Amino acid sequence: MRIALIAILLFVVTVGSVVFNFTTPFHFDAIGSNWELIDITVYITFIICGIVFVVLGLLMAWWVHKFQYKEGKFAEYEPENASLESGLTIITTIGVVVMLAPGLVAWNDYIHPPKDAYELEVYSKQWTWMYRLPGADGVFGAAHNKYVEFDNPFGMKKDDPYGDDDILILTDTVKIPVDRPVKVLLRSEDVLHDFWVPSIRAKMDAVPGMVTYFWFEPIVEKMYEVLCAELCGRNHHSMRGWMHVVSMEEYGTWLNDQVTWAGFQEGQVPLSPEAARGRDIATTNGCFACHTIDGRNLDTGPTWLDIWGGTVTLDDGTTRVRDEAYIIKSILDPHAEIVEGYSPTMNVPEITEEELQSILDFMRVLTSEPVKTEPAIEGEEGSVDLPEGEPTTQPTEEPTTD
Amino acid sequence: MTDTTLSSQESIFTSTAKDWSSDMTTFKGVPWGKAMMWIFLLSDTFIFTCFLVGYMVMRMTVTEPWPVASEVFALTVWGVSVPLLLIAIMTFILITSSGTMAMAVNMGYQRRKWAVFWLMVATAALGASFVGMQCFEWPKLILEGVRPWYNPMGAPQFGSIFFMVTGFHGLHVSVGVAYLLIVAIRVVRGKYDHTNFEIVEITGLYWHFVDLFVVRTEA
């Protein structure tokens, strides 16, 4: 009998899917938390569903081939078969129970954090992460979005005594100690976000107006990239952060360097208000989709760490001092001077002069060495609207190699 | 179910099962329009239910105080503040209109066209006066400072829900008034002479439904 093409196709697709499953490198990566139970549930489901898929797929292929049309042949007339149907119902139900039971057990664990878990608040906003720890007293100070101000980024309630020792982490990088369960409390300043590290397996949405939670226990010391998993606006894809799982020792050292809410109010801020504002402006304008502030150079743009100072080679081979004029020009007219190895893809940001100054304040903080400002244009600092047609006058000066 | 089935010894259960397993029509003797109106009202019930679910969720989760309905809707008559008077009057009007509507339906089956006409017009008039009273109630609240987005007496959601649900209900009543008038005119013009005047009953179904919801929404 001629083999029908569709029978071959069904066979190939079924077998091919299985082959793909076993040869593909794309599976869960090594787990970084206590949630093996999730992985186990996935494997159970995988096995049961895989068997069902293969059996059904192959049966289809085989029967489509075997029972092809013959003129004059009558199909078997069997409208129902009660015992077969009830048998299949029972088998399916058993399969479903086997898949569901471990899932519900794991869910029970998932929603009940252990008593000894410490609390970490993840504060999300478009499009960055910040963190807060309850401090020495172990109790978070009251906070609400309605208190959020320029100088109160977490919306702390000012007269709440529990809040004074709360530790504020105003960057998108947090360190957590290994082998200690952590209950993550999620807050959002604006829209839905979702704090997610694939290797940890756990995630939960941050919903404005309420505090949600999940918990996990990291088991590997590693730097994890934090993703936002819930669509949160036009820069959703660039809302990243870092979660660094470290030893208890390193964690302690790091924690001592962090600023408390009381200290923050007294002015011990890692960022001046202007610089913090600059960071916010850069965030909302999507700068961090292409630029980092931690020294990593993405394909799309150079890092802002230490961007201010030193020299750089442009794509036309010339060398250029990275002074203030260069920075301003690179922001306002990004395609004029391109650093070697990058393409002119940056959009011209729509920012006011004031906002530009705030961004510059922020960049100044990122530069560890003294800011090299060319005296020639310092007087013009206020006037950033550089004439567009003006040829690059500054680079003719010899770069000061240091 | 027709009277023939009811008169027999069958229980409701067996006769229902029989109707559902029969051919042609499932609801025996029910005209198409009536069946359609029932199904529409089922769908519409879900709309109102969703609004009320929204109301309940708001009421449960809002932290600011929720105004006491009987004080907000009190009406001062001859110097005495009577709580919920306006709502009582409005409810009374609509329930009365249900009565006139039921009479219209009855007259319809007796094919007394003019009686149907006047009773439906009376129903429509009562409905219109209900909408008119709503037009009185809304500015009263607005003058007291209640807005869809703001409420001086507490939670802003009170104003939001109030205007949304009463507005939606008022829209239903207004549509009902228009529907009643159209049907009433078509009845006297003889458009339905070849039928059993079930259109009057269908209109009545809609009207009773709207009345029913005044109780739920104003509560």
Add this chain to the structure above:
Amino acid sequence: MATVEVPYQETVPLHHPKTWIGKYIFSQDHKIIAVQYGVTAMAVGLVALILSEFMRLQIAFPGWEWMDFFTADHYYQAITMHGMIMVIYLLTAFLLGAFGNFCIPLMCGARDMVFPFVNMLSYWVYLLSVIILMVSYFVPGGPTGAGWTLYPPQTITAGTPGHDWGIATMLISLAVFIVAFTMGGLNYITTILQARTRGLTLMRMPLTVWGIFIATFLGLVAFPALFVSAVMMLLDNFLGTSFFMPAIVSLGEKLQYSGGQPLLFQHLFWFFGHPEVYIVALPAFGVVSDLISVHARKNIFGYRMMVWAIVAIGALSLIVWAHHMYVAGMHPSFGYFFATTTLIIAVPTALKVYNWILTLWRANIRITVPMLFALAFVLTFIVGGITGLFLGNVIIDIPLSDTYFVVAHFHMVMGVSPILAIFGGIYHWYPKLTGRMLNDTIGRIHFYFTFIGTYAIYFPMHYLGFIGVPRRYYETGISDFYPQTAHDLNVFITVAALIVGASQVLFIVNLVHSYFNGKKAPANPWGANSLEWCTPETPPRHGNWEDQLPTVHRWAYDFGVPGEEKDHVPQTVPRRKAS
């Protein structure tokens, strides 16, 4: 009592239009309305298809200079419009508007829908909703980019493209669509319940009608939730109410909202959204059941169980909605309940799959183009169904939600599967509708491209989800969780998507070409039993039947009955005394 009952439609004359416009434009004939629905849905679906190709190009080649115009705003607008168009304006409209209109009166032996005028209105209001939706591309700010789920507060805050006008047109369009659907849906249900012909009991109806019936019912109880949430969101946006909006600070600006519940919207949305999945799936189930039975020349296995499975799925689908919200921050105890109900729904669904496959056993399978699509549907649906078991199980959903696993799952289960059923249905009923056969060769080529292509797109995509690639990312960047190999896979998927997209041209060419040049179709080219193949004329005229409506004597699946002359016995043939 049944002996004295006469189908009401036999007693009233049908009003035949005289003018061309009355016949073909403002037509009250259900078949013309079906075509109008179908053509509009396909046209708007083509827009969504093109949007998806842009999205795929962006994902595979971020930073490609030809795609420079396609900014993140455009991307998020494209995912929103693609999703909404495909789910509502293509699938719902096609399966219920086109197949529903075409199949219900013909398969029920009715002259037309019970209220043809309301039915006509339904189409024109639907067209209006499509136009309003398309207008959103021309309003300031463009269409909304909030994702098709339209979750607040994001939808109406400044960080989202189209947060003022775009969302308004979207919500208004949805509300108008719901009005259109309600007018159509009331007709479908009333026709099925009250306008069947002699002898056609509910348990003799073809499964297509059953699927459409339950799906329409679901639509009538589920769309109100969407309607209400659309109204409330419009009020939030334009009147400043705070139904869904808590106190928030949007991009540094404090907004005048307080006390709203974003989760309320999600609950309302998914109370609509989950039944919506079955509004699309159930008619597809029905169509595929009929295709498999007819082309395998065998009765559908376990008809009664198929019917009850449809009813059970419909009923259960109303109490599983929060399985879309496991990570949304709702009260965690809900997880137990919704995981359990969700996995329970897998049982009747699995039984349907078994029954389709068991229908093939000892059948006499004609491998026609509709049969090809039906077989492809079953396999695709198996993949989509079992990945649903992953996501429905609350704890597995935690790592997989909002990743490409979800994207792959729902495209398999409610994107590709219903589309395959729609294609199968079109190839199956086109001869009855137009009186011409579709070109078989083009049909087969179209099938192989579509099936292999879509499988190549979505099967590997599940695995991107396993490594954690989040959905709705404009660009991913090379990162820990996104190795270069994953990027290569994305390029492969995009190439497959472009091929599938391009191959749809074949289908359109086939539709148009065969309409004018196709082989003349006989009255019953597939040897099917259901009533639509028993019309006195092909294509059926206005009113479908002769003076008397047909009389049904049996179910629609009498294939291969022992002792009969032919391998199929149409429903109108009387039973022999002995049986």
